[in-house]
Every structure is written in structure tokens, then in C-alpha cells.
Amino acid sequence: MPETVELHPVIAHRWSPRAFTDERIEPQVLRSLFEAARWSASCFNEQPWRFVIATKDQPEEFQKLLDVLVPANQQWASQAWVLGVTVGKTTFTHNGKPNRYGLHDAGAALASLATQASSLGLQAHGMGGFHHDKAREDFGIPEDYELGAAFAVGYVDPGEVPPATRTRKPLEELVFGTEWGKAAL
Ligand SMILES: Cc1cc2nc3c(=O)[nH]c(=O)nc-3n(C[C@H](O)[C@H](O)[C@H](O)COP(=O)(O)O)c2cc1C
Numbered sequence: 001m002p003e004t005v006e007l008h009p010v011i012a013h014r015w016s017p018r019a020f021t022d023e024r025i026e027p028q029v030l031r032s033l034f035e036a037a038r039w040s041a042s043c044f045n046e047q048p049w050r051f052v053i054a055t056k057d058q059p060e061e062f063q064k065l066l067d068v069l070v071p072a073n074q075q076w077a078s079q080a081w082v083l084g085v086t087v088g089k090t091t092f093t094h095n096g097k098p099n100r101y102g103l104h105d106a107g108a109a110l111a112s113l114a115t116q117a118s119s120l121g122l123q124a125h126g127m128g129g130f131h132h133d134k135a136r137e138d139f140g141i142p143e144d145y146e147l148g149a150a151f152a153v154g155y156v157d158p159g160e161v162p163p164a165t166r167t168r169k170p171l172e173e174l175v176f177g178t179e180w181g182k183a184a185l
Pocket of ligand 1: 014015016017073125126127128129130149166
């Protein structure tokens with residue numbers, strides 16, 4: 001939680017739980033998460049993000065997503081209603097040139113999704129721990145798309161609470177003036 005300034009509650013209450021209930025996320029709610037992602041900003045309005053997802057009521061597809069996660073993530077993510085992987089297009093559609101912001105923008109879209117989730121009493125949990133090559137192959141992801149993060153979304157198990165000490169680097173270490181390392185705030 002922020003120590004020094006007030007944050008909007010949907011941002012302050014976002015966190016990455018490791019225990020979800022298997023409560024269904026209604027299709028309209030699920031849609032709203034990806035609608036939030038869809039309205040993210042992107043370089044040249046390329047909208048380079050793609051999402052491969054499966055919900056728990058699609059057992060085969062859900063299992064395919066679960067199978068690309070590393071075991072430590074499989075343990076808890078298997079409870080979530082949605083599993084997914086973010087993907088960023090590495091080229092601009094209008095001229096075929098490299099887009100170095102593809103994955104950047106896909107990450108920003110996932111952040112919007114997480115904020116929307118938090119606003120609806122859900123949480124999204126990103127995961128770097130998954131097998132990229134297996135995901136590319138199993139989901140038929142084309143070469144000019146780069147894999148970002150896997151993620152799980154669901155309603156948090158009421159027994160699961162955010163860690164008492166959630167740590168963050170101080171702003172002074174993160175925001176510089178034009179002299180590198182010199183705090184701007
Ligand atoms: C790109 C990315 C990869 C992550 N990979 C994992 C992961 O493989 N397993 C895991 O349990 N958490 C993972 N996390 C969650 C982070 O550990 C978590 O966001 C961080 O500790 C901050 O906690 P908070 O999200 O609750 O604020 C990942 C988060 C991001 C954004």
C-alpha cells in the first residue's frame with residue numbers, strides 16, 4: 001500500500017494473490033477485462049497485444065494453458081477461472097518494419113486489464129514462469145509475435161490476504177531528473 005500519497009482504490013487494492021476461488025467469471029465481466037486492455041495506448045495505435053486465454057469451463061483448453069506453466073505456478077494458478085498468455089506483435093502492420101514497443105504495449109494492456117479486474121473485485125496475477133517455446137507451439141503463435149507474460153485471473157479466496165509487508169523501492173530510486181540517478185521527486 002502507498003505510504004506517502006493517496007492512490008485510487010482500484011490501484012491500491014490490486015495485488016497478485018496465489019489463492020483463487022473457482023467462482024465463475026461471467027462472460028460480460030470477462031469481456032470487460034479485455035475491453036479495458038483493448039483501450040490501452042499503443043505506438044502508432046498498432047494495438048500489438050494478443051491474448052491466448054481459456055476459462056475453467058473449457059477443461060481441455062484450460063489444461064493446455066496450465067501445461068505451459070512451471071510447476072510452482074501450476075500449483076496455485078490451477079484454481080483461477082481464467083488462464084492466459086500475453087503476446088506482442090513485433091512488426092508494424094502498416095509498413096512491416098520492426099515495432100520495438102510491441103511487448104511494451106502488451107504489458108501496458110495487461111496492466112489495464114489488472115486495474116479493471118481490481119475494480120470488479122477480481123485480481124490478475126502475472127507469471128514469467130512458463131515455457132515460451134511450448135506455448136508458441138501449442139497455441140500456434142506466429143513468428144512475428146513475441147511472448148510476454150502468462151496470467152491468471154479470478155476471485156480471490158477469502159482466506160487469502162495480501163502479504164502484511166508489500167515492499168517497493170522508494171520513488172527516489174525510480175524517478176530521475178535529466179541527471180541519471182538523481183531523484184526528481
Ligand atoms: C511479468 C511478471 C512476471 C511474474 N512472474 C511471476 C511468477 O512466475 N510467479 C509468481 O508467483 N508471481 C509472478 N509475478 C508476480 C510478482 O511476483 C508480483 O507482481 C510482485 O511480487 C509484486 O506483488 P503485487 O503484484 O502483489 O503487488 C510476476 C509479475 C509480473 C508482472
